[in-house]
Amino acid sequence: MTFPFDALTACRAELEEEATVNDAQAAFPTGGLDRLRQLGVLAAPLPQTLGGRGFGTEPHGAASLLHMLRLVGQGSLALGRVVEGHVNAIRLIALYGTPEQLAHVGAEVHEGALYGLWVTDDVTPLRMEQTPRGITLHGGKAFASGARQVTRALVTARAGQDGTGRDTTRMLLVALGKDRAIHNASGGLTGMRGAGTGQCDFTGMTVLPAGLVGQAGDYLRQPEFSAGAWRGMAVALGGIERLTALLRSQLAARDRAGSPAQQARIGLALIAGETALLWTRRAALVASSQDRFDSGDISGTVNLARLAVERAGLEVIELVERGLGLSAFVRDNVVERIIRDLSTYLRQPAPDETLCEAAAWFTRRNLPQPDVHA
Template identity: 45%
Template sequence: MTIPFPIAQVNARPVGLAELAASAVARAPAPDRHDSFPVEAMAALRGAGLLAAPLPEALGGAGLCTPAGTERLRDVLRGIGRGNLAVGRIYEGHVNALALVLRYGSDPVRARLAADARAGHLFGVWNTEPAEPGGLAIGPEADPVLTGAKSYASGAGYVTRPLVTARLPDGRRQMLVVPLDPESRADLSGWRAHGMRASATGTVDFTGLRVNPLDRVGAPDDYYRQPFFAAGAWRFLAVQCGGIEAVLEAHRGHLAATGRGADPHQRARLGQAATAAETARLFVERAGHMATAEPVSGDRAVAYVALARGAVERAGLDAIELAQRSVGLSGFLEAHPLERLARDLATYLRQPAPDGALAGAATYVAESEAPVHALWHDSEPA
């Protein structure tokens, strides 16, 4: 089988990738219907070299997953998020998978999967499992065959190199990148969500697939190793930040188009929404730096990214409410640009364990010996 959307190979460029990403999504808007996938948008990103861009330059990429590439990666994710959050979710999963491969994979595994990325394969991270019939498991070394499924798998049927965790016979979890044929093993019937309809999210059954040695990434339980497991959340926050900016843009555009922008109450709401968007941007900027600067500052980085999660979620919810109050009923009509933007953002803001993340950050603050003003900054400006 061939990959179910066109591939145009263009060398990844370290300059202007954020602009390339934003323009690619703008040229190929994603559909907004159940059981759909942003085929044209992903093809445009691929053609712009964005699928290979997370790789280091030595492996044919632009180094977006290196500490030096953090700012460019942040801007790429924000730009795609502004264009379409479903596309942003899928691309962020691709980046996340490659980041894990680059960090934990052996040299042969890295080389093999980098070649797949350059060839146009779409990666993703699928870790959630259905309660029934059970999670993904791998047989013993003598017969390493998979049984079970992953659920809430974005890009199901289109991601051909998913990174998954599978339970070993001893109970530990092994990362695998399992080659899949396109349009195979995916069931999208359960994804009837309020927003993010074009993310092709579903359940994928891996039963019967045999694991090869080069499918294994890292040692057992590497996937959950801190601080990278929790601190890596900064990447989806960058996509959400772009979605918040898109909601603000629709809010402002409506006031300009209707001539209502001079009303003091509308101005106040727009100002509050702009504050929310800038709060999200500043938190994402700092979170990305703390999560990727070598050496990563461990518990401190995890705590800050957890605070950023709460701040970005709050900013997004505020931006939606303020925009909907300003626009009124027309913002709930399908013809209005705010309708889909608000739906997609509200859905994408629902990330796992927000209360646990906040409690963990609060524990760090409570137990740290550093003064409050130095919790997140080593020194104050002179």
């Protein structure tokens, strides 16, 4: 039985409508998440041996995962962010966790669990302390997507210093109940309001040693640390494509699509979208071929792709705003919300440093060439 991509495509309007309705109150898209759960989106990242499709956990699943995330992003970038975090968490557990941990994840996901990956520290960074009762946590995480909906979060915590005096980082799985301490995102985000982003305080929470995933430093281990960014690009790609489609349809509805200036904008938006697709696909194929390529080649390729998708997204936003004029800034136009969501989603850390590192790496070597038929 193949994944129901047609059904996922068909529910785009449903996801988009909920995202628009929820935006004003920054409400979480519970209906959309339930719909995706029914379609098997949350189970798709699990290995096939655990009843999944290997999207993101097996090399053959990269192209299908790209398509799935892209379609979710076309309907709701906020929901796409939540699904991306779910996929990322399962991917890291599959890579660094034990078979028993992964099997437990599989059982929970089939029962409807939503996983999250929370790594951005709050004002008080999250740290762990070994105690007779287990591992006691202190501090919290900021910008935690799905803060009130995630069933179990994979978090990073400071675990003291190693033999060289450097801080070490561990990953651990934290079960989240209704008593979780959640605060709204600092300052109130203008975009991605439906992602349920919040600050989570873990102080006083105890985790059993079995909740530790992998070894110290695994989360920052290359190339996976950089390579995982392609999944976020796939969601952003969906937003870019949706904005381009709205530019075309709204100009046509206003009988303005025949203007040479508007035709140029449509053409440039289509080029930008295709550029984003090509770079995202290259990044996905390279990242899923870690047995073929050097770690630096993988990290550098994905980082260049990340910046290419960002540039494409910003270009499409500008083209849509110029093409539609003030109507693109009216709140009852779906374009206005998608622009806010995409602008927020595209903000990734250290873009200048990322560009320079990738450029330095490829100054004396060529970009890796993935198998385009994969």
